[in-house]
Amino acid sequence: MLVQIRAFQDEDGAWCATGIDHGIHTQGESLDELYANIEEASRLHFEDELSGGEAIDVRLIVGH
DSSP states (O other): OOOEEEEEOOOSSSSEEEEESSEEEEEEESSHHHHHHHHHHHHHHTTTTTTTTTEEEEEEOOOO
């Protein structure tokens, strides 16, 4: 399953992310933390739809 996420840094320096086609929203203090939070939020968002071993392919689009 492909999940596209748009990420940006806010005025306080925190990273924010929003799903382009899905209602996934999260944030992190660094890009590494943000990516980990995106993976967790994506798993939770799709937990009822995913079959046993289906993977989530996260595509992160970083902008201003």
